[in-house]
Amino acid sequence: MSQEPEIEFETRGPLAVVTLNRPKALNALTLGMIRALQPKLEAWADDEAIKAVAIKGAGEKSFCAGGDVRAVWQAGQEGGALTREFFYEEYRLNRTIHVFPKPYVALIDGIVMGGGIGLSVHGSHRVAGDRTLAAMPETAIGLFPDVGGSWFLPRLPGRLGIWMALTGARLKAADALYAGVATDYVPAADYGELEGALAQALTEGDDAAAAVDAVIARFAADPGPAPLAERRAEIDRLFAADGVAEILAALKADAGDWAKSQLEILESRSPTSMKVTAEQLLRGRGLDFDACMTMEYRMSQAAMAGHDFYEGIRAVLVDKDHAPKWQPASLGEVGAEMLEAYFAEPASGDLRF
Numbered sequence: 001m002s003q004e005p006e007i008e009f010e011t012r013g014p015l016a017v018v019t020l021n022r023p024k025a026l027n028a029l030t031l032g033m034i035r036a037l038q039p040k041l042e043a044w045a046d047d048e049a050i051k052a053v054a055i056k057g058a059g060e061k062s063f064c065a066g067g068d069v070r071a072v073w074q075a076g077q078e079g080g081a082l083t084r085e086f087f088y089e090e091y092r093l094n095r096t097i098h099v100f101p102k103p104y105v106a107l108i109d110g111i112v113m114g115g116g117i118g119l120s121v122h123g124s125h126r127v128a129g130d131r132t133l134a135a136m137p138e139t140a141i142g143l144f145p146d147v148g149g150s151w152f153l154p155r156l157p158g159r160l161g162i163w164m165a166l167t168g169a170r171l172k173a174a175d176a177l178y179a180g181v182a183t184d185y186v187p188a189a190d191y192g193e194l195e196g197a198l199a200q201a202l203t204e205g206d207d208a209a210a211a212v213d214a215v216i217a218r219f220a221a222d223p224g225p226a227p228l229a230e231r232r233a234e235i236d237r238l239f240a241a242d243g244v245a246e247i248l249a250a251l252k253a254d255a256g257d258w259a260k261s262q263l264e265i266l267e268s269r270s271p272t273s274m275k276v277t278a279e280q281l282l283r284g285r286g287l288d289f290d291a292c293m294t295m296e297y298r299m300s301q302a303a304m305a306g307h308d309f310y311e312g313i314r315a316v317l318v319d320k321d322h323a324p325k326w327q328p329a330s331l332g333e334v335g336a337e338m339l340e341a342y343f344a345e346p347a348s349g350d351l352r353f
């Protein structure tokens with residue numbers, strides 16, 4: 001029986017095109033996809049015939065909904081190697097995108113969350129579309145905003161990063177552009193034409209970066225006003241603290257409806273995830289990219305040895321009751337030694353590049 005590949009590669013002259021091809025799973029990223037993409041990027045980085053890379057998701061709903069965390073969850077139950085290998089190889093791929101020496105254009109229409117952010121935000125160009133919904137929702141599954149979240153979230157304007165990290169807020173195109181998660185907006189109906197124009201311009205010009213900038217500028221449109229711009233001062237004020245307890249206190253002290261809505265969201269998130277995430281972003285602010293990924297790999301292995309990731313995946317993706325029973329159930333019970341364990345070298349060793 002023939003089976004569609006989970007990830008497809010083609011070249012349109014000097015433009016290499018990657019298609020994430022698991023539309024029924026919202027193009028969630030599997031270890032197989034990571035293992036196919038990594039050597040392609042390494043080869044294209046050195047191939048003089050390739051001037052740029054574009055990456056997109058199959059179907060209209062999603063660029064990439066995240067990592068295939070259900071498979072990781074399964075491996076965790078059965079003692080499989082995926083709990084190590086998935087994060088190890090995904091974070092190495094994130095780094096390869098970060099250091100990629102040519103234009104890397106992610107067409108991020110639809111859902112772009114978690115691992116999908118990791119496949120896009122580290123590249124040179126992130127083109128949002130009409131259905132873009134960008135988020136780092138990991139505190140809802142007992143994880144933390146990984147795939148380079150410790151690098152890019154603390155570097156977003158003001159306190160947007162810690163707000164996104166703790167709440168998992170979903171940003172549409174205008175807000176994604178405002179936050180800097182996206183670099184441009186192009187109506188998704190024009191993506192096909194944009195891809196052809198990129199291939200054409202890269203064939204004709206000799207400055208790939210300039211050619212890509214010019215083509216995207218030609219297709220770029222105004223996504224309209226960003227609601228986040230109106231909310232920014234409030235976010236910066238309410239999420240000003242580096243500690244979760246202080247942020248919760250600020251939200252509780254505020255009489256407004258928006259603060260109340262954010263408080264309700266945080267009260268549903270894993271207390272361990274929130275504490276670990278706040279510490280992650282604080283540390284990440286002062287680390288270089290590689291040190292961020294090394295830290296995140298340590299954190300991933302601590303999460304795999306804990307409780308909340310398995311409970312989060314059960315509640316959100318397996319049983320879908322959306323009623324996780326976090327352990328510990330309150331912030332106060334997340335002790336300093338629990339937190340420290342997330343930042344210590346795992347017994348199986350550190351991430352190496």
Ligand code: QUE
Nearest residue numbers: 025028065066067068114137138140141
């Ligand atoms: C929070 C998350 C994820 C999530 C839901 C959350 C996440 C993730 C997926 C996901 C979605 C569809 C799939 C799949 C995984 O959902 O990271 O395999 O088919 O990958 O609330 O962080």
